[in-house]
Each structure stands twice: as C-alpha cells, then as structure tokens.
Amino acid sequence: MKGWHRYAIAVVGGLAVGLCGAWALTDGGLGDGAIRNGPWTTSLGYGTKATDPLTRAMVARSGLLALPAKETVYWMAKTDASGARLDGDCRYSLSGAPLDARWWSITVYDDSGYLVDNPARLWSVNGANVALDTKNEWRVTISPNKPKGAAWLPVIKGRAFQLTLRMYNPGDAFRAAPEKATLPRLVKEAC
C-alpha cells in the first residue's frame, strides 16, 4: 500500500467517525436534562442564548423552537415510576392533581418525538379537558385498547413511546424547586 493510500483512508475514516460522533453526542434529547423528578426529566436552560454549542445542537434535534423555562417547562418521561421503559403493549395509570401552571398538557410521542396515528385520533390530554374527582385529582389510562369508563390516551401495540409534559407559565413555587414539585404519577398496571 502506498503512503497516500493510508492517508486517504485515514481522512475518510476520520470524517465518518467525526460525523457519527456528532450524531451520537447530540442524541441525548431534552430528557437528559439536569433535573429529575420521578420518571420526569427536564432542563431549565433550554430556549436561552447562554447554552453551549453541544446543548444547542441537542435541543435543535429534539426540541427545535422550544420556549424558555419562564414560558414553558418541558418534562420528558421515557420510563414509568419503577424505571422500566414505556411500552405500547402495557397499560399505565397517569394521574395527579392540577399542576402549578397556567396551562398544562401531556402528549404521547414515538421514540423519535413524532405523533403516531391511532384510531381515536387522540394524542394528548390537558388541564382543560381532564375531569377532577372528589379528591381534586384527574386520572388517565394509557393503553393500546380503549379502557371502559376512563379517560384514554392511546398507544400503539409493539411500539415504545415517550411522554412530554408541558407546563405553560409555571408558578413561582414550582420554578423555585422543580425537582420537588408534585408531578403526575405514571404507574404500570398490566402488560
């Protein structure tokens, strides 16, 4: 092998390793933020000018055009309360008290962060369309099949999924300690 062949292989290999490395490094998504609260994770640094190039690239891939924390806090859940991966073959109970925000919503996405079609054409619940019980709590069933007598958020059999909880104009108490705030419970009931 001639010397320049070795250099050519090294340059091509270096380009490939560099591009793959950049893709892998920016793949963390919003869910790998610094703040954890049960199965939910977030970072309050998104949507600001002060973030470093790596964070900016990660946000651009997973949450392009996201708002800063004062306006909206985005929480992501990829696991249930026990730490197990969210699975479209299982049934989950999602419940809680009204959240400390002007408005909130919870949306189901696939693993890449996109909406997936389902027969009910339903992808989210929000603070205005959940019913409160006598204990001032709401409850939603996340499952592939429609539950009887319960609010439903459909998922697709055989496919992993993620949840994004959006809190618009979160309250001062929440913003002072988001890791201690009471967030919705996400418990696996059956598979």
Next chain:
Amino acid sequence: MRNWFGPVLLGLIVAAATMWAAILYLPYGLMDIAMNRLGQGGINSMSHGNLATPERQPVVRPSPDLAYSSCPYDLSQGPLAIDVVPVPGRYSSLSLFDAATDVIFVRNDVEAAGKPYRIIVAREGQVVPAGAEIVRTDQDRGIALIRLLLREPAEIGALDAARRQSSCRTVINPK
C-alpha cells in the same frame, strides 16, 4: 505498523475537527429545514398552519394542543414588522428564534395585557421606524412563531379568524 502512525494521527485530528464542525453547524442546518417546511406561505409572511397530526409534523415534538402561526423571516431586504393580536382569555405567545435556534424574544398575552402590539426585528445598523419597539439581532434569518392554546382541537374553527389577524411583513419605508 510504523507506516500507520502519521495516517492514524491525521485521522484522529480529522475526526475531532469534523465532530466539532458538525455540532456547530447542526442547529443552522435544522433551522434551514424548519424554515423551508414552515415557509410554504413565503418568507416574511405569516402562515397559519393546520393543527399537528401524524400526517403534518413540520418540526419534531409538535403539540396537538397548539395552533401555530409562523413567519420565517429574512432581514436582508430590510427590517421585519410583526403585528400580534392576542385572542382574549387564551394563552398565546410570540417567540423569535434566530438562525442558530437561539430565542431572542418572547412575549405572551398576559405580558401584552391582552392588547395588540407591533415589534420591529432589525439587524444592527438597519434604519427602523421612529417610536417603534425594536428587537435587534445579529442574524438575517430566523422564525417568528405564535402559539395559541386550544382546549380541544375542534376550537380551531371558532378561533381561526382571530389568529389570522396577526401578520408579518418587510418594512419597505422605515421613515
């Protein structure tokens, strides 16, 4: 094996430089794609998009609870005027993202006291209308995005006319 010392060293340097360049470029590239997808009504013009569904997802993690109006802009021909008319009693916000994806301006309906307002987006040095509220930026291109929250998707029928009162356009004569 000694013949490979130089090439491997070069390969490592190329890999590190490529990785860093790709991380720096990625936000600009993704913003370009978003501008093209959102800009079907043209640049410097407000498009009032249909609600997000699996068939229509111009950006990652779209919210099906939001009606998005977007104005992909380019300041190379002059500053941009954005007129926002909040919908009474609803969360709505205007946010501006520059070509690097950084947020350069946010205002919601409460901060606007529910009243219509105009802002001018301009590069440093561009002549702007006297007395106007100015947002200066160091990038020509970006996206202005208005979010309007819906309680149910069906509400869009009643709120569509209201959100269409918001607009954007290039300032032709800034005097």
